[in-house]
């Protein structure tokens with residue numbers, strides 16, 4: 001199923017459009033099914049109702065583990081690189097990973113989990129995180145992984161939204177020289193989570209934790225009480241595999257739902273092709289499993305293909321900005337898949353951190369999460385890839401399950417700043433505000449997809465109507481991505497960024513409404529408006545305009561108070577980079593905040609604010625511009 005020439009890409013693409021069912025039916029033959037499907041695809045974007053591989057039975061962990069045992073049992077499945085480079089790294093072969101997943105699956109059963117139950121996972125980047133994810137899949141439980149940076153309130157909202165019965169966590173996490181008290185955060189969250197019956201706690205940092213009798217149990221104790229034999233649960237192709245919460249333009253994150261069969265086929269197929277993975281290679285994706293990139297391209301994609309996947313606990317700059325390059329040298333990394341924000345951050349340290357580092361093992365480079373600027377692209381290409389490793393700039397979303405538009409390493413061309421061409425099976429279309437197709441080349445518009453692909457979301461948990469409204473109602477019969485996009489003279493795609501009220505801060509999706517709600521929860525704040533502004537390292541920074549009439553003490557202290565509130569409500573990742581206190585916001589007569597104006601002010605582009613005549617009080621703009629000069 002691996003594409004090896006541009007000609008084959010063109011042929012496969014053509015075939016995938018002309019006969020999608022035959023195309024995906026053939027791709028799916030490369031996976032292990034307990035029972036075959038009777039229909040490859042039935043779909044309807046209006047409801048929406050999407051079914052792939054109907055009638056088929058499988059378990060994704062048999063594809064990620066069992067089927068590799070005979071030939072590749074002793075091949076490393078996961079190489080874990082700890083936060084502290086002085087500590088030993090850990091290699092889990094496929095045999096070892098299989099054994100541990102089965103054992104922990106039995107722990108889950110022992111604690112009352114069964115097929116269909118939702119399980120929340122809030123863990124550091126340790127092998128046990130991958131084990132927990134796979135153990136859920138083994139028994140047919142639905143995992144909902146929550147990134148370790150989210151606050152107790154965010155966790156509680158997510159746990160309650162999907163009524164999780166079980167939580168898997170650790171005492172704490174290391175992040176550079178910081179320690180994060182995960183279990184403490186979970187304890188705060190669980191005060192408001194009546195559905196949670198059990199909490200399994202892994203010892204990792206050995207910080208003191210409270211263990212509630214009857215609810216909390218230690219991972220290490222539990223695994224002693226079970227054996228390592230666990231038959232995989234037989235799942236329907238359309239049974240739920242996981243929920244992953246992601247931000248949209250409203251204040252409430254959505255639980256994106258992925259199902260077993262289609263997601264597996266799509267994650268596996270795209271992994272194998274985009275990175276052109278070769279049997280003995282070592283692949284390193286620097287994402288966190290708390291995001292979709294980690295789900296699809298640390299765990300399910302690579303393991304389904306029998307690859308060796310490196311799992312890194314730490315951060316790019318600890319203990320020094322050489323860390324990634326040390327890891328590349330140490331584990332002889334062949335593929336490095338990372339985010340533009342990390343590249344820009346490392347770039348800012350100059351070339352010293354690269355001195356004496358052997359990066360010769362690198363064959364393929366990848367970028368994901370946000371648009372990559374040309375400067376970062378070229379630095380990555382020249383300094384890291386020594387101009388020999390193709391960069392795959394992969395565009396996709398939590399909702400798409402896997403990579404959609406991207407070069408195919410060694411097969412299709414790359415172009416700085418461009419995600420280039422759609423993968424086989426993907427039919428992008430650009431539309432104007434009215435949903436009219438913008439055909440031809442050298443055009444831009446809103447990016448939609450006009451035909452289903454196996455990895456697409458099926459619903460948003462507990463609220464199908466919201467799924468329909470968000471993705472399938474803006475334009476009839478199209479999946480709307482929320483991204484703006486340009487198609488150049490060669491037909492190559494360049495994603496230009498969100499066209500809705502979603503920010504992309506260091507590759508993390510954050511809704512402006514979410515941040516506003518959090519700020520507004522601060523006592524004394526009357527109203528706020530949040531916009532994104534260009535940030536050298538983060539891509540976008542968060543700029544908050546806040547009305548706070550009766551300030552308690554100094555303005556600087558009040559800003560810190562607000563940051564504390566945002567950290568409590570959402571998590572530190574959503575802290576505004578800039579807060580400007582204002583007495584009013586630019587609003588239309590109907591009361592809508594004119595963000596366009598605020599965006600220009602935050603960008604320092606005040607010369608041409610456009611038409612302000614529809615404003616209720618045009619004077620407020622002058623005042624904000626004046627105040628902004630002080631930041």
Ligand code: 7RM
Nearest residue numbers: 368369370371393394395396397398495509
């Ligand atoms: C994989 C992931 C999705 C949003 C998406 C875009 C942006 C992602 C690229 C990109 C330009 C890219 N999932 N985005 N990849 N923009 N070039 N290669 O990031 O759900 O967290 O975010 O990220 O705006 O809609 S996500």
